[in-house]
Amino acid sequence: MFVLRFLKDFSYLEISRAMECPLGTVRSRVFRARNLIKDMVIQNRAILTYVYD
Structure with missing residues (x-):
């Protein structure tokens, strides 16, 4: 459901x-x-490096 909402832009x-x-x-x-x-x-701020690269 998360994917549909935020990646596929479903209502x-x-x-x-x-x-x-x-x-x-x-x-x-x-x-x-x-x-x-x-x-x-x-909890794992290292994830942010992937988001901003």
């Missing part, structure tokens, strides 16, 4: 329809995925 509603799950589920899963990625970046 939450489009993802909900494509995945056949409730809109609230899509929103919460994207929120959790974003927080997990943020935490991983904070």
Whole structure:
């Protein structure tokens, strides 16, 4: 869902329809995925060198 939202630029509603799950589920899963990625970046700042290269 994260990939669909941020890399493929799907709306939450489009993802909900494509995945056949409730809109609230899509929103919460994207929120959790974003927080997990943020935490991983904070824990391992070396990841940022790949982002900015």
